[in-house]
Amino acid sequence: MSGVTQNSEPSTGDLARIESYQHLYVVIEHEEGIPVPVSLEMLGEARRLMDNFNVKYSSNEKVVAVVLGDNVRHLCQELIRFGADVVVYADNHSLKHYTNLLYTKIICQIAEDKNVASSISPNRSENYKKPRYMFFSADNTGRHLSSTVLAQLESGLASDINKLVISDLEIRHEHKTKGQTVKFEKTLEMYRPDFSGFLWTTILCLDNRNPVTAREYHPQSCSIIPGVFEPITKEDQRTGTIIDFEPQISDEDLRIKVLSRNIIKSTIDFESCKIIVSYGRGIRDSPEDNFKLIEQFARALNAEIGISLPISKRPYQTKDQHLLSYMIPERVVGTSGRKVSPVVYIAIGISGAVQHLAGMKESGFVVVINPDSDAAFRDECDIFIKGRLEEVLPTLTEHIKKHMLMIEKRA
Amino acid sequence: MGRYDCMPVRPLNVGVIVKLEPDFSEGNVSYNPDGTLNRAETKNILGPHSAAATLAAFYCKVKYGAKVAIGTMGPPIANQALRQAQLISNADELYLYSDRIFAGADTLATAEVLRLGVSRMNNGLGADIVISGHRASDGETGQTGPQTAWKLGYPFIGNVIDFHIDQEGKSIYAKRFISLYGFYDVIEEIQAPLPVFISADPSYKPSFNTISERLSLARNLNEARNKADNFEKYLQVFNSEGLGADPRYVGLPGSPTIVYKVEKIPKAKAKRRVEFVDGNDTVKLDMVAKKLIQLMTEAPIK
Numbered sequence: 102m103s104g105v106t107q108n109s110e111p112s113t114g115d116l117a118r119i120e121s122y123q124h125l126y127v128v129i130e131h132e133e134g135i136p137v138p139v140s141l142e143m144l145g146e147a148r149r150l151m152d153n154f155n156v157k158y159s160s161n162e163k164v165v166a167v168v169l170g171d172n173v174r175h176l177c178q179e180l181i182r183f184g185a186d187v188v189v190y191a192d193n194h195s196l197k198h199y200t201n202l203l204y205t206k207i208i209c210q211i212a213e214d215k216n217v218a219s220s221i222s223p224n225r226s227e228n229y230k231k232p233r234y235m236f237f238s239a240d241n242t243g244r245h246l247s248s249t250v251l252a253q254l255e256s257g258l259a260s261d262i263n264k265l266v267i268s269d270l271e272i273r274h275e276h277k278t279k280g281q282t283v284k285f286e287k288t289l290e291m292y293r294p295d296f297s298g299f300l301w302t303t304i305l306c307l308d309n310r311n312p313v314t315a316r317e318y319h320p321q322s323c324s325i326i327p328g329v330f331e332p333i334t335k336e337d338q339r340t341g342t343i344i345d346f347e348p349q350i351s352d353e354d355l356r357i358k359v360l361s362r363n364i365i366k367s368t369i370d371f372e373s374c375k376i377i378v379s380y381g382r383g384i385r386d387s388p389e390d391n392f393k394l395i396e397q398f399a400r401a402l403n404a405e406i407g408i409s410l411p412i413s414k415r416p417y418q419t420k421d422q423h424l425l426s427y428m429i430p431e432r433v434v435g436t437s438g439r440k441v442s443p444v445v446y447i448a449i450g451i452s453g454a455v456q457h458l459a460g461m462k463e464s465g466f467v468v469v470i471n472p473d474s475d476a477a478f479r480d481e482c483d484i485f486i487k488g489r490l491e492e493v494l495p496t497l498t499e500h501i502k503k504h505m506l507m508i509e510k511r512a
Numbered sequence: 513m514g515r516y517d518c519m520p521v522r523p524l525n526v527g528v529i530v531k532l533e534p535d536f537s538e539g540n541v542s543y544n545p546d547g548t549l550n551r552a553e554t555k556n557i558l559g560p561h562s563a564a565a566t567l568a569a570f571y572c573k574v575k576y577g578a579k580v581a582i583g584t585m586g587p588p589i590a591n592q593a594l595r596q597a598q599l600i601s602n603a604d605e606l607y608l609y610s611d612r613i614f615a616g617a618d619t620l621a622t623a624e625v626l627r628l629g630v631s632r633m634n635n636g637l638g639a640d641i642v643i644s645g646h647r648a649s650d651g652e653t654g655q656t657g658p659q660t661a662w663k664l665g666y667p668f669i670g671n672v673i674d675f676h677i678d679q680e681g682k683s684i685y686a687k688r689f690i691s692l693y694g695f696y697d698v699i700e701e702i703q704a705p706l707p708v709f710i711s712a713d714p715s716y717k718p719s720f721n722t723i724s725e726r727l728s729l730a731r732n733l734n735e736a737r738n739k740a741d742n743f744e745k746y747l748q749v750f751n752s753e754g755l756g757a758d759p760r761y762v763g764l765p766g767s768p769t770i771v772y773k774v775e776k777i778p779k780a781k782a783k784r785r786v787e788f789v790d791g792n793d794t795v796k797l798d799m800v801a802k803k804l805i806q807l808m809t810e811a812p813i814k
Binding site: 201205242248255258274290295302303305311313318361402411415416431444445455472483486489496501504508 | 771
């Protein structure tokens with residue numbers, strides 16, 4: 102056992118746990134060597150959490166960025182500038198493109214590697230088993246990767262998180278503690294907005310302290326919604342440790358082959374249009390007629406049409422193929438769809454669930470049309486038109502057409 | 513060895529894992545005054561993503577004459593999801609994995625039950641391809657599929673929008689859709705040997721082009737209706753013991769995570785200064801129209 106002295110001496114049991122599970126590992130995603138935005142956002146939140154953690158617990162645990170790829174060495178310094186203390190990278194030609202099987206294996210190799218742990222904290226790695234915490238991105242890649250990594254590491258995973266707190270919690274739970282009150286230190290509270298967007302569920306990953314089913318569950322892990330956390334300001338002077346990890350790759354691991362990879366431009370162009378008009382469940386009273394009003398309005402403004410998530414689940418019985426083509430997942434604005442930032446965003450009959458707001462809050466000017474002046478959107482818009490779309494849209498569309506005609510005549 | 517060798521190619525075994533979920537469609541879904549789901553008043557159905565996975569299995573049935581088995585973990589009423597899935601896919605076998613001790617399971621503990629469940633399919637032969645949906649409409653984690661795959665030791669291919677099987681080469685060729693959020697989208701083509709686990713992208717739609725496929729389609733749809741009318745004949749129910757589950761790895765004891773608390777999301781601090789406009793005030797609406805046109809015409813082209 103090491104002779105580490107701490108300002109506040111933990112009990113022997115705690116010390117063993119501290120040393121078995123250490124640090125916050127952040128799995129970085131990048132495209133051709135450029136970190137995707139959520140990677141830097143995760144590092145920013147990791148930095149803030151671990152700075153507080155180290156002060157609060159008088160410890161020196163690290164933010165460890167993990168990056169896999171082909172020719173990714175140049176990325177490491179950049180990740181340190183954005184908050185990592187340590188970057189562990191695996192550079193190999195077969196890692197050029199993500200495949201779930203190979204990436205899962207190598208991330209688990211890194212997470213459980215004692216040599217890596219001893220490079221990170223030389224005097225405290227003797228009992229190292231696994232990371233204390235682990236972050237992934239909640240996008241198509243990270244969602245699957247986090248699932249398989251945590252299945253391999255046999256621990257808990259919460260998905261789509263938008264708030265994180267580390268605290269000591271007194272827990273009484275039928276199974277986890279056999280009904281006794283037990284203090285769980287350094288517990289990661291993972292806040293997850295539910296599908297309705299109105300409820301926040303806090304998920305914890307806890308060891309079973311019930312003697313009958315005693316089991317340790319680490320790392321405490323989550324996938325993080327892109328676009329919710331701020332990266333730290335890039336600091337060119339930040340220094341850190343870079344570890345070159347030599348992955349173990351067998352022929353079996355290479356049996357999944359990426360034959361081709363094509364970047365596609367979405368058929369729905371939310372990027373180059375100036376105005377996006379989105380609609381939600383507010384069309385319900387007469388979906389087909391109301392959609393016509395929305396379409397006429399959007400056409401007058403030369404706007405692209407977006408939708409809220411519930412609409413993509415096709416909640417209305419309709420045979421109108423044209424309308425159905427405007428109820429597809431590709432049009433969803435929000436965390437389950439696209440993130441947009443047009444000059445003007447107009448939300449019609451959308452209440453403003455947090456998932457939707459996260460997808461449009463960077464827009465320049467926001468107009469909401471909604472009969473419910475208490476809708477959550479009221480705090481995220483510049484103009485709130487209180488009224489039913491059936492009544493507001495025809496008038497508004499007429500006014501717009503009238504002004505546009507005048508502009509054309511002048512020109 | 514030629515294509516018409518007298519040794520028949522063993523039929524493809526396809527397994528699907530599905531979930532009974534609240535029906536979010538208008539008229540069926542019911543919300544509480546605070547905007548949350550009213551579970552007591554909302555009907556349950558085969559989830560839409562589960563339906564997409566089931567369609568992918570039906571594609572294998574029509575095109576390759578695959579044997580299809582559908583499995584779900586849930587309470588006894590979850591057999592309704594199996595019946596609906598059989599109607600879609602003309603499934604040969606239905607499996608309900610149901611036990612009180614499974615209740616409260618998180619994704620890892622659910623995946624453990626499904627791993628055991630898949631291995632029971634097809635007289636214990638398991639499946640060459642297992643298909644899941646993208647994610648459930650109520651839980652929305654999207655974790656159960658890939659975790660089941662990992663536990664089965666099957667490589668996982670997510671967000672599949674199209675695929676075909678080379679039965680002789682025993683491989684899958686799959687196209688998958690990757691959205692990187694704030695970055696471009698990618699379509700990737702993957703080749704992998706069987707067995708494999710795929711999740712169907714929400715946009716997955718099978719197409720049947722040749723005449724023989726269309727004949728097979730019509731025959732299978734007809735059979736599916738007859739089978740689903742008597743779906744219980746095809747149903748096998750397994751409890752924890754029947755699956756040979758280790759009680760430490762399923763249900764609450766096998767779940768690393770717990771729900772600690774549920775609260776209403778507090779309203780964010782207003783970042784914009786909102787101006788309220790009465791929707792009946794046509795003069796005000798005219799001002800809004802002018803403002804929109806001004807923004808539209810003045811803003812630089814991105």
